[in-house]
Amino acid sequence: MNSIDSLLHESRRFPPSPEFVANAVATPALAAAAASDRLGFWGDQARELLHWHQPFTEVLDWSNPPFAKWFADGRLNVAYNCLDRHVLAGNGDRVALHWEGEPGDSRSLTYAELTAEVKKAANALAALGVVRGDRIALYLPVVPEAVIAMLAIARLGAIHSVVFGGFSADSLRARIDDAQAKLVITADGGWRKGKVFPLKATVDAAVEGTTVEHVLVVRRGENDVEWTEGRDLWWHEAVGTADAEHEAEAFESENPLFILYTSGTTGKPKGILHSSGGYLTQVAYTHKNVFDLHPETDVYWCTADVGWITGHSYVVYGPLANGATQVLYEGTPDTPHPGRWWELIEKYKVSIFYTAPTAIRSFMKLGREIPDAFDLSSIRVLGSVGEPINPEAWIWYREVIGGGHAPIVDTWWQTETGAIMVSPLPGITSLKPGSAQTPIPGIELAVVNDDGSPVEKGSGGLLVITQPWPSMARGIWGDNDRFIETYWEKFADAPGGPLYFAGDGARLDEDGDLWLLGRVDDVMNVSGHRLSTAEIESALVSHPIVAESAVVGAHDETTGQAVVAFVILRAEHAADHTPEQASAVLRGHVATSIGAIARPREIFIVAELPKTRSGKIMRRLLQDVAEGRAIGDTTTLADTSVMQIISDRMDAAG
Numbered sequence: 001m002n003s004i005d006s007l008l009h010e011s012r013r014f015p016p017s018p019e020f021v022a023n024a025v026a027t028p029a030l031a032a033a034a035a036s037d038r039l040g041f042w043g044d045q046a047r048e049l050l051h052w053h054q055p056f057t058e059v060l061d062w063s064n065p066p067f068a069k070w071f072a073d074g075r076l077n078v079a080y081n082c083l084d085r086h087v088l089a090g091n092g093d094r095v096a097l098h099w100e101g102e103p104g105d106s107r108s109l110t111y112a113e114l115t116a117e118v119k120k121a122a123n124a125l126a127a128l129g130v131v132r133g134d135r136i137a138l139y140l141p142v143v144p145e146a147v148i149a150m151l152a153i154a155r156l157g158a159i160h161s162v163v164f165g166g167f168s169a170d171s172l173r174a175r176i177d178d179a180q181a182k183l184v185i186t187a188d189g190g191w192r193k194g195k196v197f198p199l200k201a202t203v204d205a206a207v208e209g210t211t212v213e214h215v216l217v218v219r220r221g222e223n224d225v226e227w228t229e230g231r232d233l234w235w236h237e238a239v240g241t242a243d244a245e246h247e248a249e250a251f252e253s254e255n256p257l258f259i260l261y262t263s264g265t266t267g268k269p270k271g272i273l274h275s276s277g278g279y280l281t282q283v284a285y286t287h288k289n290v291f292d293l294h295p296e297t298d299v300y301w302c303t304a305d306v307g308w309i310t311g312h313s314y315v316v317y318g319p320l321a322n323g324a325t326q327v328l329y330e331g332t333p334d335t336p337h338p339g340r341w342w343e344l345i346e347k348y349k350v351s352i353f354y355t356a357p358t359a360i361r362s363f364m365k366l367g368r369e370i371p372d373a374f375d376l377s378s379i380r381v382l383g384s385v386g387e388p389i390n391p392e393a394w395i396w397y398r399e400v401i402g403g404g405h406a407p408i409v410d411t412w413w414q415t416e417t418g419a420i421m422v423s424p425l426p427g428i429t430s431l432k433p434g435s436a437q438t439p440i441p442g443i444e445l446a447v448v449n450d451d452g453s454p455v456e457k458g459s460g461g462l463l464v465i466t467q468p469w470p471s472m473a474r475g476i477w478g479d480n481d482r483f484i485e486t487y488w489e490k491f492a493d494a495p496g497g498p499l500y501f502a503g504d505g506a507r508l509d510e511d512g513d514l515w516l517l518g519r520v521d522d523v524m525n526v527s528g529h530r531l532s533t534a535e536i537e538s539a540l541v542s543h544p545i546v547a548e549s550a551v552v553g554a555h556d557e558t559t560g561q562a563v564v565a566f567v568i569l570r571a572e573h574a575a576d577h578t579p580e581q582a583s584a585v586l587r588g589h590v591a592t593s594i595g596a597i598a599r600p601r602e603i604f605i606v607a608e609l610p611k612t613r614s615g616k617i618m619r620r621l622l623q624d625v626a627e628g629r630a631i632g633d634t635t636t637l638a639d640t641s642v643m644q645i646i647s648d649r650m651d652a653a654g
């Protein structure tokens with residue numbers, strides 16, 4: 001893969017074709033409108049893209065930064081916007097979801113059918129006592145019921161907290177406790193890599209002694225489950241028998257919509273809070289303009305799991321608010337064969353495809369014969385998200401998946417931003433492989449020095465967002481001090497501040513285009529998923545044989561970064577295990593404590609860790625070691641022999 005230097009010297013340009021420009025959704029007029037009156041522009045977008053039961057009179061209230069209120073006196077219902085209004089507009093027969101299960105079973109739901117299912121689910125949840133403001137945890141595979149449940153919760157003005165099905169019982173419990181959820185919606189199991197993985201058993205282990213009153217269980221895996229009478233209910237019984245009539249109540253624009261937990265620099269995940277009107281406006285706006293959506297003819301597919309923000313914004317809310325037809329796939333890309341994704345593109349004639357660089361790189365490794373065996377000629381727009389896409393992967397994506405012509409939109413955003421913030425616009429931008437390029441119309445950002453002053457073109461610094469945006473996080477659930485500290489304190493007093501500190505390094509090239517350079521904090525990005533070094537370290541030290549640990553994100557050809565841990569064993573246990581045994585035990589321990597995604601690629605058992613004289617672990621040095629680089633300046637090390645010991649051990653470990 002290219003290093004950052006060669007990345008920055010990438011000089012190929014790909015302007016849009018005249019045919020694309022002729023039919024493009026986003027035109028230069030859009031950017032001009034946003035530039036001349038930013039807030040007026042967002043007000044227009046909110047009115048054009050959504051149905052307001054009660055129109056708003058004020059676009060933005062920024063009187064109490066960093067807590068924004070968008071369209072505050074307007075009232076809407078998010079689910080009504082994603083469902084009923086499309087049916088009322090005569091599009092009830094349009095397919096909303098082409099769902100494909102991993103074993104090959106499939107189910108298509110039209111907007112009319114999806115609306116009816118959501119109404120039934122809303123009635124069933126209301127019968128269980130769910131009211132506006134209640135928190136409900138979801139722990140589900142990618143099945144239509146996940147989408148139905150999210151929309152039913154939104155319809156009632158309640159708050160969902162979707163927990164990715166790969167997280168452990170402890171992780172699920174921590175999220176249930178933090179949000180004080182009263183209900184969990186799960187499935188017996190889901191399909192993954194040709195097998196049913198159990199979900200209900202994990203929920204059983206997680207909910208004991210929590211605020212959870214009921215567990216609603218979708219039947220999917222047909223695997224055996226334990227049943228707690230009075231607490232557990234089958235979805236098909238509770239929802240199946242519910243009334244299909246339900247009138248959507250209008251809630252205020254700032255009514256909370258969901259909490260989504262993400263990793264930060266400490267061990268405790270943050271519950272990022274999003275609200276309704278502003279969030280829905282920006283996800284609908286970006287989904288339409290960035291992906292050039294023509295809802296009557298396009299078939300869209302975003303491969304993200306609904307457990308991540310990409311699934312919330314670009315599987316559920318953006319596409320459905322826009323009345324799009326989309327593919328939803330339960331399983332892994334290589335089951336039962338390595339061409340499964342391409343087979344689905346051919347089957348459903350997918351025209352817009354959105355995935356992560358890590359997936360593209362693993363397909364590149366397998367060779368182009370696999371996608372070449374399928375008809376991918378329906379593809380006309382490709383998207384990338386989660387981490388920087390290196391130019392080789394970009395070119396391969398365009399050539400092999402995009403037929404040599406599809407524009408690629410490299411979209412930069414975060415759980416906290418709620419929606420896409422930086423991306424080329426496919427009918428306007430001349431594309432540069434590897435660069436996310438420009439903020440979308442309506443978004444203002446900058447690359448700044450440590451003092452908050454903007455860098456010159458051709459220089460690097462920290463990415464900040466300089467003006468509030470509609471889909472911005474409204475806080476951290478239960479911990480607004482942490483919200484302020486993490487994102488707003490660093491540049492609170494900068495000129496024009498407060499500025500939002502994204503945590504990413506970035507560089508502006510000579511044209512003013514943006515190149516993302518990765519996180520500047522102790523957050524790792526593995527396959528486009530955020531993991532905290534501190535969280536994995538605390539999982540490691542919770543094991544009885546561990547005395548101390550340090551975790552770093554090391555460069556990885558496929559996954560972008562990989563988790564690498566350095567562990568000191570407790571003296572009394574050191575002799576009981578070979579380093580190989582200890583490492584295997586601890587890799588498994590991290591997977592069961594947090595989830596398989598956090599399992600370290602490597603664990604090195606060492607005698608010491610490099611520390612500064614004040615006792616801070618020098619992660620940069622460990623990262624050098626983990627990436628096999630020569631060790632840099634160690635003059636601030638308390639004991640310079642430590643690095644030698646570590647690299648000797650690593651050499652020995654091969």
Ligand code: WT7
Pocket residue numbers: 262309310384385386387388389410411412413414415416436502503504516517518519525528529530
């Ligand atoms: C972090 C946010 C946004 C949904 C998926 C991840 C990195 C995201 C890009 C991109 C370079 C990217 C950043 C960011 N990131 N997209 N196109 N180019 N880096 O959401 O888990 O909240 O992670 O992902 O480092 O801060 P998330």
